Amino acid sequence: MIDSLRENSDDNDSCGGSCTLHDALNTPKALERREFIRVAGMVFASIGALGLGSRRASAMAPIPISDVAAMPPRIGDRAEERRYAIPSVDGVSIDKDNSVIIARAAGKVYAFSLSCPHQNTALRWEAGDNQFFCPKHKSRYRADGAFIEGRATRDMDRLPIRRDAAALVVDIDALIQQDEHQREWSAAFIAI
Numbered sequence: 001m002i003d004s005l006r007e008n009s010d011d012n013d014s015c016g017g018s019c020t021l022h023d024a025l026n027t028p029k030a031l032e033r034r035e036f037i038r039v040a041g042m043v044f045a046s047i048g049a050l051g052l053g054s055r056r057a058s059a060m061a062p063i064p065i066s067d068v069a070a071m072p073p074r075i076g077d078r079a080e081e082r083r084y085a086i087p088s089v090d091g092v093s094i095d096k097d098n099s100v101i102i103a104r105a106a107g108k109v110y111a112f113s114l115s116c117p118h119q120n121t122a123l124r125w126e127a128g129d130n131q132f133f134c135p136k137h138k139s140r141y142r143a144d145g146a147f148i149e150g151r152a153t154r155d156m157d158r159l160p161i162r163r164d165a166a167a168l169v170v171d172i173d174a175l176i177q178q179d180e181h182q183r184e185w186s187a188a189f190i191a192i
């Protein structure tokens with residue numbers, strides 16, 4: 001115990017008992033600590049440069065975006081229904097003519113209104129973050145339409161969707177608002 005105290009004392013006395021702050025920071029033990037802190041800092045900086053702690057790093061591989069057009073209707077389709085090919089891979093497709101978004105992600109296909117649920121601005125898809133983004137008030141949503149952040153107060157509006165053989169059939173007039181119809185909203189997808 002006394003030896004241990006003496007060891008520490010020896011370290012601190014390496015400058016003859018009259019250490020300045022500069023001297024104290026440059027004793028052998030202080031240098032070891034500083035080296036440790038320097039190396040640790042480099043490791044954390046590398047992690048930051050790789051983006052491992054960022055929102056983007058937690059996302060999957062970027063989901064691409066494309067335009068899509070509704071297919072010709074079939075006999076029996078209602079006037080407010082639109083047909084689309086079932087996406088074969090994850091992706092976001094936008095039918096501007098009908099203001100519909102078709103999104104496939106994590107084994108599910110959804111149909112959304114293109115309008116932001118806050119004040120109807122057209123939403124964008126940001127493949128780098130795998131998020132929908134509203135340029136007006138910066139709201140963000142996940143690929144399944146769930147609200148993340150911003151001025152909006154609910155998830156993206158979904159549209160009823162069903163499968164008919166190799167096609168999706170979407171009702172473009174029956175907006176499902178998550179805050180008013182949670183159960184219908186949650187069930188509005190088809191599994192792939």
Ligand code: FES
Pocket residue numbers: 116117118119120121134135136137138139150151152
């Ligand atoms: S219109 Fe989209 S957040 Fe306000």
